[in-house]
Amino acid sequence: MQITKKFIVAGAGVVALIGGGGAAYAATTSAAPAAPKVTxxxxxxxxxxxxxxxxxxxxxxxxxxxxxxxxxxxxxxxxxxxxxxxxxxxxxxxxxxxxxxxxxxxxxxxxxx
Missing domain, CATH: 3.10.450.40 (Nuclear Transport Factor 2; Chain: A,)
Known part of the structure; x- marks a missing residue:
């Protein structure tokens, strides 16, 4: 039972890191274009x-x-x-x-x- 909990906690941590890294990567690569100077x-x-x-x-x-x-x-x-x-x-x-x-x-x- 103890080993199963460790795997679950470790797995959840890996998923959180991957998800957070993916969101950070998406935020840096899909920056909104600058608004035009002329409206x-x-x-x-x-x-x-x-x-x-x-x-x-x-x-x-x-x-x-x-x-x-x-x-x-x-x-x-x-x-x-x-x-x-x-x-x-x-x-x-x-x-x-x-x-x-x-x-x-x-x-x-x-x-x-």
Missing amino acids: AEQAIEIAHKTVPGAWVSELDFDSQGTRADVWELELTKGSERHEVKVDAASGKVVKNEIDRNDRDDDHDGDDDD
């Missing part, structure tokens, strides 16, 4: 200065690994759709691409309804 609200303001009078239809944060993180915004102004990327560290516009929606994809002239 979402600031990115929206920057995009509105780039495309005045537009409304924001989409906002995403893109963590790009080794490259600079960016805020990706889609803005609509009339028949134009703008894709604007704002550097999350500096606030600089790194991309402003325009997609005009004035194309008529229905070339047969029929009313498809």
Whole structure:
């Protein structure tokens, strides 16, 4: 009976050490990424200065690994759709691409309804 208790206590100690070590390892390897210096609200303001009078239809944060993180915004102004990327560290516009929606994809002239 005495030997069984020693094995149980020793086994529980080993399990506690392994579990605690695993938790410590996980805490050090999965540190939360740093928050961007430019907030979402600031990115929206920057995009509105780039495309005045537009409304924001989409906002995403893109963590790009080794490259600079960016805020990706889609803005609509009339028949134009703008894709604007704002550097999350500096606030600089790194991309402003325009997609005009004035194309008529229905070339047969029929009313498809």
